[in-house]
Amino acid sequence: MTFYSVLLVIHLIAAVVGLGATFGLPVLLGNVKNTSQAKFAHKVSQGIEKYAKIGSITLLLTGIIMGIIQPYLFKEVWYIASLIIYVAVQPIAAGLLPKNANLQIEVLEEHDGHELPEDYLILAKKAAPLNHILSASAIVLIILMTLKPF
Template sequence: MFYKILVFIHIFSAILGMGPGFVLSLIGKSAKTITELRHAYKIKNRVHIFVMIGGTALLVSGLLMGAINTSLFRMGWYNVSLFLFLLALAIGPIVLSPISKPLKAKIEAHEGEEIPEEYIREGKRLVFYENIESFIFLVIIALMILKPF
């Protein structure tokens, strides 16, 4: 019974955490002014809270299921999914934060309404890495559904 509850939590966490994560890179794309861009970053920060809570619950519930059903640790799909999840988690502080924090600071400090060219260039770089992270999560979802090996 406890295992079934963990499966429910795991699936619910995937929806709560990964679902909103797929739209994070799209939120700022339609901004035409600095004011809109600032607002987009506020929305992204709020949505990211769901991603963090869901992602944490996803990891914990997945590991608990592995602790209960240790045969999972001998299955390739489970191990690859776990590795990819940890890799995606590492992308945040190692790749995304060093790009996004200075970008946010520049946006906050910028005067005027025109979006600077530097932001557009760095913003595209940020979206590129966010899309890589989203692709990793799609692979993980496929592995969880198909369990191919």
């Protein structure tokens, strides 16, 4: 097995770990019905996010290293487009969504009732389109990486 093949395997595992959260976390957080469920879902989400961040960083690093090993990749449209999409969604994945989640957690901690507070629901609605962007981007990345259409 070549070094490049090892990198590719690591890259694929990182994709599953890093991108898996993109699809799983909105389902987890979108199905909460009360305050205690929301608190638990956010706790689970924080644990998953640690793995997702490691996977995401590993995905980027292995992808760039593979490009360095095989420089022709930097001339491939699918490869360049993948890097651009990845970098373009990072403000959402690493900035906007975690900030929104932290605000939701603050709202939950300040709330004494069993029902979800209105501020929490408003924040959840603001996160939904961002999650859709991440999911669509992940699908496009998977298609580009698998089919290498251009």
